[in-house]
Amino acid sequence: MPQPPQSSRKPASRWRASAYKVFYALPKVVRRRLVRIVAPTYTVGAVMMVYSPDRSQILLLRQPPGFGWGLPAGLLDRGERPEQAAIRELREETGIDLGLEAISPAAPSAVIHTRGRWVDTVFVTEVEPDSVELVIDGAEVWEAKWWPVTAMPPITVAASRLLAHYGLGPYADYPEAARVD
Template sequence: MAVKQQLRMVAYRTFYRLPSRWKRRIVRTFQPTYTVGAVILVRDPEASRILLLRQPPGAGWSLPAGLMDRGERPVQTAARELAEETGIKLPLERFRPANPNALVHTRGQWIDMVFEVEVEPPAELVVDAAEVIEAAWHRLDTLPPLTVSTSQLLAHYGIGPYKDYPEVLTK
């Protein structure tokens, strides 16, 4: 493993172990108003499975996602993050805005721009072990333990453990 990759792995693991308010403060230093990110809901062509990631500290599974860079469009962020986190590289035209496309989290001051894409599951997913511990396809009817934020986000699309709880959608 290259030194640069090892340093990146240590930096990500250290960041993910920080208390939530410290992580938010670090992000706000570079993006002081609302933080905007892209989330990708990746399904197989039959729409029976979704792609999920386990990231440090590994407490639950989540969707591919990341923060927008300055000057970047949300769809570009979605394509970049999917490639970085899984090795799946797709043209921008393949990504379509989910409905709803923007989920605004006023308490945490962030916006998730959500995109959907169908992908034939590749033989192998490429993860870097720094930002992503594991990537895998999961059946919609037998999802693994999800992070709370992922469960809440998926409820907007009728997926996951909170899909039948309308109070989740009003937060």
């Protein structure tokens, strides 16, 4: 009977073997801290793409510093799930209050920005524009407005790159612009 192939093992250098021995001898809390210092960390946010039911309009926000329009979005709180953060941010920024059943993950459901070191988890929903009153606070959000997907206002660079992944916005026809570096 033939023997299954054996995995080959490359001998570790003495330095590397010693470093691992020392590392694993450290208390777990110290090891975790060292990994967080050495390894790249990412901030995680949740983004909501809110369309009209016929997908002809999208909800955009103008926020400080006001150099363009963007999507309802924000950072996850500690222990918060991305879909909960997306719903919370939409409610805080626009007054639209949805349940989990009303949203779904976009495709792709996450966009990784390696140069900025953040991850956007992206969700979509449909809301009839005439059925909701947009409520903004005037501080975090200056304006909220429904725009035709074919005639959007000036969009922030970050939102433009994100929207390009979904074939929307000013970079939709430039796949290299959607690159998330």
